[in-house]
Amino acid sequence: MARGKQKEQAREKAQKLAESKKGGQSQLGARAAGLKINCPVCKNPASNYNVLKVHMEAKHPKDTVPPESSFSS
Ligand SMILES: [Zn+2]
Structure with a gap:
């Protein structure tokens, strides 16, 4: 066996x-x-919307974060 x-x-x-x-x-x-989301200000790639939100709040506090729906296509 x-x-x-x-x-x-x-x-x-x-x-x-x-x-x-x-x-x-x-x-x-x-x-x-x-890698479909890019920062609208500096074009830095973000792996998802949350990452972009955190990135924008940290790097571009004067700019408003665009709505999540504007990235889904
Ligand atoms: Zn940026």
Whole structure:
């Protein structure tokens, strides 16, 4: 029965490898999709609206933060 167990372990290993490859790809996609918001003042990229809000409050306190709906397209 030792042979069968070895085969099973090899299959599990291959499955884990495929899953980790898939995970890396989806992470890359999410990162690329997240860079759609840019600061309207200095064009600095923000990964999401909250990051932009914090950035604007810190860097451009005199400017008003545009509404979130103006970035979703
Ligand atoms: Zn800025």
